[in-house]
Amino acid sequence: MKKKTKCILTAVLLPLLLISTAFSQAPPVQEPSSETDIKNALTGGVPMGRWKEGLLFEGVRPMPWLKSAANWFPGTEEVQPDEMRVTFMGSAPNIRPGQMNTSIYVELGNGDNFVFDMGEGAVANYVAARVALNQLKTIFITHLHVDHFGSLPYLYMFGTWAGGWHENLTIYGPSGRTPEYGTKTMVEGMKMMLGWHRDAFSVFPVGKGWDIVVNEFDFRDNGGLIYDKNGVKVIHWQRSHAKDGASGYRLDWNGMCFVWTGDGRPSYLDIKYAKGCDLYITELQPELMEINSGVQGVPPFLARYTVDTHHTPAYASGYLANQIKPRMFMTTHMNFDPFLNEETVAEVREHWKGPYHFGAPDGIVVNMTKDMVWVREGILPDYPNSRAPQFDFTNGQLVVPHPTTSREEIQEPFVREQQIDPEKYYPAGYMPHLLETWPVEGDLVVPIEAMPDKLRDSMGAAWRQKLKNQEILESQSEQ
Numbered sequence: 001m002k003k004k005t006k007c008i009l010t011a012v013l014l015p016l017l018l019i020s021t022a023f024s025q026a027p028p029v030q031e032p033s034s035e036t037d038i039k040n041a042l043t044g045g046v047p048m049g050r051w052k053e054g055l056l057f058e059g060v061r062p063m064p065w066l067k068s069a070a071n072w073f074p075g076t077e078e079v080q081p082d083e084m085r086v087t088f089m090g091s092a093p094n095i096r097p098g099q100m101n102t103s104i105y106v107e108l109g110n111g112d113n114f115v116f117d118m119g120e121g122a123v124a125n126y127v128a129a130r131v132a133l134n135q136l137k138t139i140f141i142t143h144l145h146v147d148h149f150g151s152l153p154y155l156y157m158f159g160t161w162a163g164g165w166h167e168n169l170t171i172y173g174p175s176g177r178t179p180e181y182g183t184k185t186m187v188e189g190m191k192m193m194l195g196w197h198r199d200a201f202s203v204f205p206v207g208k209g210w211d212i213v214v215n216e217f218d219f220r221d222n223g224g225l226i227y228d229k230n231g232v233k234v235i236h237w238q239r240s241h242a243k244d245g246a247s248g249y250r251l252d253w254n255g256m257c258f259v260w261t262g263d264g265r266p267s268y269l270d271i272k273y274a275k276g277c278d279l280y281i282t283e284l285q286p287e288l289m290e291i292n293s294g295v296q297g298v299p300p301f302l303a304r305y306t307v308d309t310h311h312t313p314a315y316a317s318g319y320l321a322n323q324i325k326p327r328m329f330m331t332t333h334m335n336f337d338p339f340l341n342e343e344t345v346a347e348v349r350e351h352w353k354g355p356y357h358f359g360a361p362d363g364i365v366v367n368m369t370k371d372m373v374w375v376r377e378g379i380l381p382d383y384p385n386s387r388a389p390q391f392d393f394t395n396g397q398l399v400v401p402h403p404t405t406s407r408e409e410i411q412e413p414f415v416r417e418q419q420i421d422p423e424k425y426y427p428a429g430y431m432p433h434l435l436e437t438w439p440v441e442g443d444l445v446v447p448i449e450a451m452p453d454k455l456r457d458s459m460g461a462a463w464r465q466k467l468k469n470q471e472i473l474e475s476q477s478e479q
């Protein structure tokens with residue numbers, strides 16, 4: 001035992017000792033190299049004195065405020081006042097651990113954020129990216145294939161539970177050819193499906209959490225403006241995706257533009273409405289029907305038929321990008337596999353020679369300002385902590401709405417009576433203070449001064465950042 005301790009001490013202390021002696025002797029001062037030598041060495045390999053080589057293009061470079069130019073670590077960087085940050089929270093139609101169903105998160109420097117599609121499983125990536133579920137309130141759905149909205153029921157229920165009490169969920173989505181195929185009907189159906197869950201969760205604070213505002217627009221109204229608030233504009237147009245009621249979206253803010261086409265065949269309308277957009281994102285499928293079918297174990301005609309009636313061939317995506325000429329072209333809704341990736345790039349490059357990245361696998365993040373854009377891999381942990389729910393403390397208080405029901409109202413006494421007496425399983429001398437009924441009458445209103453520092457700091461973090469950015473934006477616009 002003693003010998004072991006000694007070994008550990010040596011193992012720890014000896015390297016420390018060596019390091020400290022290494023630092024105690026600074027290297028000797030030497031005569032500086034000539035100015036020409038220094039200049040030649042420090043600018044050598046950088047053509048014309050700036051980075052523009054390989055796949056990097058003018059304006060495609062990391063911003064100075066990024067903590068790492070290679071990776072994004074959630075929670076370590078704030079969105080800058082002038083910046084648009086776009087994160088791929090789900091990137092494939094086939095759900096699997098590294099690729100959830102499609103969802104794109106857009107955060108703006110003015111503090112607004114938007115969700116474009118909310119595919120199954122994407123919630124896990126929002127949590128890993130340190131987004132509190134009650135921050136997700138404005139959602140645009142491109143169409144009603146379940147790989148584009150499958151996470152909505154979870155977000156609706158648990159986003160409310162996790163502090164989504166003070167703001168409605170607002171969902172934008174296309175009409176169908178007839179009302180039963182529109183976004184409104186989907187939401188009504190979802191509410192019906194969640195009848196039990198909603199009533200069960202009404203023993204918790206709900207507030208406005210169960211209200212959903214659905215803004216269903218006519219899918220035929222190409223170019224129609226559906227969102228115009230706080231300097232942010234969103235328009236939509238129809239996409240050819242086998243069935244009527246599929247749309248593409250374009251968001252404009254602060255002289256920058258983001259497009260997510262959703263699924264569909266390449267169309268002239270994409271060129272018309274996405275033309276010149278800074279960040280153009282579409283979906284694609286490479287021409288590997290036979291190999292892909294072998295890998296997936298399905299007959300090739302099924303893949304061929306699916307693509308030719310629903311999707312954008314990779315060649316066409318490059319063709320579109322070359323017409324639209326974005327500052328950054330990205331594709332998502334694609335399997336990220338070695339046997340597909342090389343082919344995908346080759347096919348895109350047939351027509352498009354400009355900046356191009358995959359919006360896959362999950363966690364790829366894009367930082368964009370008016371003159372710079374940079375794409376990185378985000379590091380999403382498998383077992384993250386959830387971010388604290390985020391609240392607006394403008395009124396100096398935290399308000400927790402009173403639950404609209406209680407256990408007594410929704411559970412028969414004979415069910416509860418079968419519960420085992422806690423004294424039987426807690427150890428002798430230990431009994432927590434059980435909270436079997438909601439602890440207050442009416443809404444709980446807590447002045448922020450009365451909150452523990454840690455709660456106030458964590459739950460007001462997004463609000464404080466928004467104020468800070470708005471102040472900077474205002475002072476910029478005054479100048």
Ligand SMILES: [Zn+2]
Nearest residue numbers: 093145147263
């Ligand atoms: Zn899809």
Ligand SMILES: [Zn+2]
Nearest residue numbers: 143145241263
């Ligand atoms: Zn689809």
